[in-house]
Structures are given as structure tokens and as C-alpha cells.
Amino acid sequence: MFTGIDEVDWASMEHACGSAEDVPALLRGLASASADERERALDGMYGAVHHQGDVYDSTLACIPFLFALIARKDVADRGGVVELLVSIGGGEDAEPPGSLDPGPASDSASGSAFAPYAQARAAVRAHADVFAGLVEDPDPEVRRAVPPALVRFLDEPARVLDVLCERLEDEPDAAVRLALVEGLGLWARLHPDTAAGALDRLSALGTRADDPALRLAALGQLAGCAPERLPADLVPMAIGLLRARSRTPRQPDRPQGPGTGTLIGQLRRLGPADEEGSQLLRTLHTALGGRVAERIALLNGQLTSPDPADRCNAVWMSAGLFREWRASYAEPVALIGGQLDTDEERLRDAAVCVLEDLFTLAVPAAGPLAALVAARPGSRVRHWERGSPSLGRPLKALTRAGDARAVPVLAELLERPDAPRDLGYEVRHLGPAAAPLAPLLRARLADVPLASDDTCDRAVPLLTALTALRDSAAVPEVRRLLRGAPEGLRRRPALLEAGVRALGAFAAAEGAPVLRDLLTGECAVAAAAALWSVERDTEAVLPVLRAELAADGSPGRRAAADALGALGPQAAPALPGLRRLTESGDVWERTSGACAVWRVTGEAGPVLPVFRTAWRENACTRGTIAACLAEMGPSAAPAHDLLRTELANPRRHRARAGGYGSHDVLEDEQLLRTCRTALDDA
Template identity: 55%
Template structure:
């Protein structure tokens, strides 16, 4: 099976993480009779050869012939995983250079291996082979004939789904006018109707939505919801083991958060993706999923709601209220999914606030999460309730603060409540005053409290903040992080924190000099004391990147015209820095001079190409008032856009987007433009 493999000088070849000397052993492991050895070998192959960010290595190309041999041997177990691995290699190879072309060429030259496997006795093999046919068999007529034949004779539901998906992929890879494309679409249209299985019909509709949306039924959403429920009913009639709750470990929590109905999740994800900007249809489909009798359908609906909200600024009340309905579910997986998504939605989770409040009121054990390892954390439902800004979270947080176990991250929930959190201030202040100065968790305990008390404007906490600045020993873990957080908090109090001035002056030569200068300016308004520090930081190119220069530029912008001597350095940063530094420097120049000079094209460019800069630019325009008119069109376009400005930002993306929209609205209102 592996004749010639040891003749390859693999030590001189490279895999994704170094020498490829271990690859022969991995290949032999794939042919082992021991399941554990096969799985270890497969994991090793993915680690060594299947690396999307690193392209195709020589060792990948050298292994393809041996992998093809393994795929074609009936006595090899887990051949489906080998074929899937080959398909994945081809996908990685699809967009990369000469070596990638060689991999694709090798797979096409041996495509008969995949043709022979279309009727394999192993359904798992038959399920992954259609993807290989579409990618590596060069004759479209032959591919179409093979797919049509398999659809006619296949009896395994999951293989039929794979065949429908491959028909869609086949149609998308060809030009629309080709006759083979029309035939593939005709087959999909046939599969999307009765008498076919509901799951197969859903798969076909998803593929049609991507390659022939004009052929979708007019009542698409009701049809899909009906098929989904029919499919669920059939699945529920089949026995399936319930998930054991297990201990509260990270691995168990992550497993509970994954959709247990992977096949149904994929079918509906395909439809949502294909519907794209048809937001009303997508929301209606989500509502259908979230009201399904099947908790797994509802779980998939929860996750897909999150995907829509991350991508688009949509009317959300209906789906969010339905997500709130899942909080009472007996299934941990569904409950955990709902909590996780509501946490991410921040203030958009308000339609679920009643459910969240009921949960933390009647199930106090959910207020604090005790993990198997690590410190206790604030429970997700209470954190989500606070994130909506609902004042009903305040008395519950007060009970937690008075209890025997207080999570360090509780204070992170407080700023979302605004003035409604004021009753918590005395307890938070007392906790800050009791934070040990030399403990291993001083940073974790102090920083959230500093941020919360600053956000609530509690000037009475200044002595506790100064205690931290003056008392932490050198060498304390993350001492600089605590110092900077305390400095920012003191600066937020302005002139009310005047007793901190000597301490801040003492920090002007430290690693947090820029933060200290910023706070000192906020408290004293003494430009002469802080300008030398900021000018030095602005021109300091000794550190990697331009982060330090960007922070100095931001503070100089707040100083305004009194810092005009910084203009040469700011103009240099505007020409040479990274995108965020350039945006910050241009905004500082504009605030100092009252005009954008020659830099408007820079701001327009970074706004368009680097969405992370939009908050900085919008805040600058807001401060400028009517003088910010040259960029008001960008702010109006942002407010009108249906897409979030950072659609792939993950956990904080929605919160950041909502903050950007607020700033844009305030800027235009302040300039009389709304």
C-alpha cells in the first residue's frame, strides 16, 4: 500500500509546523485497525498538511498519491475521513500558486478513484464522494450522470442530502447558460417537491436559493417551516439518547452549545445564507424555527438568530422575545444557547428582559456560575439582564454583592445600567477599598471596580483609587494594567480628583505616561505640564507599531489648539501610521486647526477600508459640531446602512455597532442635521 513512501526525503520537506519526518507514520496510522490510532493519525494529518493559512507544502503534494490509495482500499477503515481530507486539501489548494495547481492536477488525474467509490458499501464514503466528483472529475456530463444515477438508487437519507448539495455546487461552478447547469437545476427542482423526504426537499430548496432563486416557491417560508416540522417529527419518532448533563466543565459547556442536530443546522444555514438580504423572509423563517415543537429546531433557530443580528441591523423584537421563551427550557443545550445569544445582543435583548428577570429571581443558583476550575463568575442570565440596561438587575446584583461569594466580573455589568446602578455604589466602593495590594488576583478584582465607579462618577472612591496607585508593590503581576485603569478612572472625575495630581505627575515618566498626562489634563487643564510628555510619545518610534503614538495623538486631539506645536508630528503620523493611527492623527489635526486640511481623503479611505476606525472618526465629527459637515454624508450613510459596520467582529461586534450608531446620531443631531 505504501510502496515508495520511504524513498521520499521527508526530512527535507516541510509541513505546516516544521519537518515532515512524522508524516509516513501518520499515513500508516490511517490504515491501522485500531480506531484510536486512526483518529490520532487523522488529527496529525490535519495539523501537518491541512492548513488554510499556510498554503500547500511539498509534503502535502507528496502525500496525495498515498491518500488516494488509502481511499480506494475497502479494507481500510474510516475511508470517508480520508476522502473528506482530500476534498479539503483541494479546497485549500483552490486559490494558491503552482504547488496548489499540482495538487489539483494530481487529484483530477486520479479522479477515477472517486468515481469507483460512488457505489461503495459504506454510506459514510458515499456521503463525501459527491463533493470530490464535482471538484475533480473534469467532464461535466459524466459528473451529472453519476449524480443523477446515485439519486435514483440511493436509499440513505444523509447521502441523498450530500447529493443535493453537490448538485448545487455543480451548478454554481458552471456558467449559467450551459445545458448541464439547466439539467442540474431541473433535478434540484424535482427534489424540492413531493414525494421526497422533508430533509431532502429542504436541502434542494437551499441549493436552489443559491443558484436559481427565481425558481423558489412563492410561499417559501411557510413551505420551509412545514418541511422542518415534518422532518423533526420523523426524527423524533426515532430513538435517540438524551445528552447527559455532566459536570460544569468548559468542555461540557462547549459541547452543549454546539447544535446537536448538525444536519438540520446545515440545511437551515444554507437557506439563511442564500436568502441573504431578504431579511423579512429570514426573520419569518427564524420565528418558525423558534416556535417549533422540537427543541433542537429551536436551538438551531437561536444560533441562526445570532448570525442574522451580527450581520444586519434588523427589527429584532419578535425573534428576541422568542429566544427569551427558551430560557425556561428543560434542555440545558437550548437554555445555554439562549443565554449566550442574549448576552451578545446587549441592549437588543430588552424584549427578553422579563424572562431574564424571572429566571434570576426564581432560580437564584443561576446568579453566580461556579466552574470546576477558576474563580466564580457572574451568571449569564444576570449579566444579560444588566446588559439590556434594565434597572431590575440592580437589586439582584445588590443581593449578590451582599452574599458570601462575589464574582470579580460583577462590576463589568454595572456600566450598562447607567444611573439605575447608583444604589450599588457604596458596596462597590467598599470592595475597592478592600482589594489586596499584593495578591495574584489584584488586577482581576480591581480593574472592573475601577471602571464601574468611574462610569458612575463616584468621586468618593478617589481615596481607594489612590490607595492602589500608592500601595501596589513593584513586580506585582499586571501592576501596569491596574495602574492605567486607576489613572483613567481618576481622569474621568476631572477637577474633583485634584488630590490625585501629585501621584499623576509622578507617573509622567512611567510606562503609563500618556494615560497619566491625559488624566492630569482632565483634572488641571495644565497643558504645559503634559505637552512635553505627549510630544515625546508622539515622536517615539522605538516601539513596534504605532499604538503608543496613536494614544498620544488621541490625547493631543482632546487638548485642541493649545497643542498646535504637535502638528508636525501629527501630520507625519497621518501620512505614515497604520489605519487607526492615521485616523486618530487626522482627527487631532482637525480639532486643533478647525479644518481638515488635506486629510479628508484619508478619513474617507480608512472609514471605508478599516471599519474599526469609524468610532474614532464619528466621535471627532461629533465634537466638531457644524464644523464636521464635510463628513456628515458618511454618518448619514452609516445610519441608513442595513449592515453592521463589522459583520465578523464576534462577541462585542453588536455592542460596538450600537455605540457607533449612537455617536453618528448624536453628531448629526448636534449639528442640526437630523
């Protein structure tokens, strides 16, 4: 199977880690008799030869050898190699069959950055008959990996459809049958003009198949490619099928594999306990998309299942719904809170993980969170093999929900020598309820050494908390830190700015001398903004802010504009610079400049067009813009259509494909509140 491998000039090729001279060993490792070696070789292929989906010259050179390998029935774990080939050929990002000419088109693209990907797809398609020969392979893992390979790469649609339908009749393995159903759905999506036969088969399976899992799979595929064919009672039907499936004895989804420390091994061990069920319901949820009421009803059914694996799958699926769509989630969140009182560690951890990112949306689960924190003291702190401890997830979720029951527990931690350093960042979410923590926070700040390697890491979270509490009694501790630290430490922006912001929030006269000393340093803009909060000294502050505003290319221009806006009419001499900033190529600079122009002049006309453009260009600016529109009152009326449209949009403003941030839900909920306030006060 490796004939000619040593004649390839691998040393002249590259992959993600440099020279590709190690590729022959990886390829041979895929055929090893050792399970550990096979897993390490597959991990190496994904980690170097096909790193993060990239295609290198060495990736292309591997393709014939990978096909030779999967054709050998005496080689174990070939299913993973089939999946690797599908990914190399383009996987979910590939064009449908027939869209890419493997001949001249790929040659003409050779000068572009996409040429290797086109060549990889053409090479996999050229060998696609090998996939057809695997539909009856003795290894069910191979048979399970084959349907998407056939649909994507064998350029004979009618033949592929026949193969899928015939195998559904004869296939003995339940997991492979589900893969065949997914293949039918994929085929229907890629060939919509001739999909009637595939859709008829899916409709029949969804209503008449004996296996509840097969029916669920068919319904999920129909939801994605032909929602008009779904039954009217989809949700109760899906919940009933889920219950029926849970009562059916099942084999483990995949072999557990060796206990290697590879990324592939870790992903296998961290995967859902019921991978098959997770995939079935994830497909259905994804296909339902913005049909939020149905998805909530489906989640509620999953979360009340007697099977803990079903409930665990529901918890993980809820996270995507909460992050992407706006709705009233009190019922499913309360049901997720109900999963905390369980001995099923995987289920409990999943629930805590989801609640942690919900902030105030987690309020319906606050009672169970508080009970968990009280019952499991060990969950209050997370210890790491390296680095300092951090706040435990249940306590963090309770704190972020703004629940006062977190306060005595946080107080107890603050009295411990090894208190989690990130605690200070979370205190602000408690609002006024956190006031009793102020003396303990001050005491810890007073104990921070002035010349330690971790001074900044220890001090900044504490300063953040005290700033949120506006605890003016902490001025001496902040002055000590800013004046007593060695020069090198005092030049660290994070430490300086946190201290300066604290003094500005305290608005205490005792902090003014320190702020004046910083007006000529790297933290001049922040110091000027804080000094204005303390003394309203326009003569001292205005020159600093105008100088920064005039510095083209300076990263501090936005902060200077924000500070000038706080001065209001007294910043009038800076208006020419602020108006120039509203024409900046940077959307954030334009936004800050426009906010400042309004706050200085009270004139809405010049800034509303800037807001409208920025609102559409970058959704992340909307919170800042909405806050300024709320300040403007009736003057903002010409832009109220933006606010109404936002409130009517069922999708969160920061929802995006391929990633998310832990604070996305929080920031979206804040935006909605601000929009309502702006409209109510107009």
C-alpha cells in the same frame, strides 16, 4: 494499501509539529481496527499534516496512501478520510475543475508560496476516478462524502452530473440523498453556462419531492445559484416543510464515535443535536444573504416549531444574522428569550450564548433572562477547572442589556469572597442603574493586596467599573493602589493606566498629586490627560504630550493626540505635530490627529478629507470619526454623505468573512446612534 510507505524518506519532511517521521503511524492508524485509534489518527492528520488547511511536503506524500485507503471496503470510517482528501485538494477554496493544469502550470508555480496547494489539487484530481468508484460503496458515510469530491476534482462535468442524477434515483439513504442535492447545487455554481439541467432537477425536487428534507435541500441550493427559480411563497413553504420533516422519524445524523479527547471528538459531541436540519436551514439562510425580512420570517417560523431541535438550530442561525445585518430584531429576540424556560439544556444554553453578545438588542428577552437568573442561582457564576470563576452567561447577558434587575444579583456576588473578577467589566453597561454597586466595588478594591501575583487581575476590572460610575469617593482606594504597590507592580501598564483613568474620571483634586508623580513615567500620557481633567494645568500637561507626539514610532502618539484634543485651543502650540500626524501612514494616527486638529482649531476644512479617507480605509475608525462629526455640528455638513450612506447600509460595518468579535453588534449599534445624532444636531 501501504505498499512503499517505508521507502518514503518521511524524516526529511515536515508538518506543523516538526519532523514528519510519525506520519506512517498516523496513516496506519486510519486503517486500525480500533475506533479510538482511527479517531486519534484522523485528529493527528488534521492537527499536524494538514494543520489549519496547510499543505506540507508530507501532506503531498500522504495523498497516494490516503486514496489507497479509501478504496479498501474493509476499512471503517473512510468517509472522514474522503473529507480529508477534499480538504487537502482545496475544498471550498479550490478553483473549479479545469482551472488548474496539473502539469506544467504546477511546475511553473513551484517557486511560489502557493505551489504546494496547486500540487495537492493536481494530485487529488489525478486520482479522482477513485471517488467515482465509491458512489455505490456499502458505507453510507463514504457515499455521503463523495459528491463534493466528484464535483470538485473529476474533470468530466457531464459524467459527474449524470452520476449525481442517477444516484438520486437509486440512493436508499436519506442523508446521502441530501449530499447529492448539495452536489447538484455545487455543480451548478461551478458550471453556470451549462447549469440548466442541474437547475431543472433542483426545481423539480424543490416542488415535487416526497421527502420534505430533500425539498428543503433543493430550495437551499436554488437560493444559492438560481434565486429567480425560487417559489414566491418560499418562507411559508420552507416553514411547512420544516414542520413536516419534524414529524418524520429520523435516525441520528452520524455515528457518535468513540469518546476520545481529540478535537475531532469534541467537535462531534458539541455539534447540533440535529446536524442534518442545521445544515439544511443554514444553507437556505446563507443563500438568502441580505434578504433580511425573509430570513427573520424564516427564523420566527423555526423558533415557534414544536421540535426543540428545530428551535435550537434557529437560535444558532440567528447569531449570524444579528452579527451581519441591521434590522429590527425585537420579535426573533423575544422568541429566543422564550427558549430560556425549557428543560432542554442544549437549547437553553444556545439561547443564552446568542443573547450574551447582543447587549441592548437583547432587551426583548430581558424578562426571561431575569427569570432564569432568579430561578437558577447556580447559573450566576461559571466555575472553571483552572483559573478564577467568571460571570455566568445569563447574568452577563442581563447586565449587558442594561437591565436593573441585574444589580441586586451583582451586589450579592460582590459580597462573596470568590466574586467573578470580570464582573467589573460588565457593570458599565448598566449605566446609572449601577450606582448602588459603588460602595461594594470600593470595598473590594480596598481589599486587593498590594503585592500579590494577581493584584492586577483583581484590581483592573474594579477600576474599570468605578471609572464608568465616576465614583469620586473611590479616590483613596485608587491612591492606595498606585502609591502603595511595589515598584514592579506599579510599572505594569494595565494597572497604572486603569488607575490613572479612574482618577481622571473622578476629577477630584485629591488625585492630582499622584498624577503629577506619574508625569515622567511609562504612563505619562495617560497621567497628563487625567491631570488636565482634574486641574486644567496646561503648563504641566502640554510639554509631556508634545514630547510624546514628537516621538516617531512611539505607540503613544495616538493617545497623546487624543489628550491634546481634549485641551482644545490651549493645545495650539502642538498644532504642527498634530498636522504632521494627519499624514501618518497609520490610519488610526491620522484619525486621532485629525480629531485633535478640529478640537484645537475648530477648522473643518483640513480634517474632513482625512476623515473621508480613513472612513473608507478602515471601517473600525467610523465610530471615532462619527463622534467627531457629531461635535462639529453644521461644520461637518460636507461629510454628512458618509453618515447617510452608513445609515442606509443594511450590513453592519464590522461584518467580515471568517470571524467576528463579541462586541461587534454593540459597536455597530453605537455607530448608528452616533450617526443619527450627528445628522439630527447639524
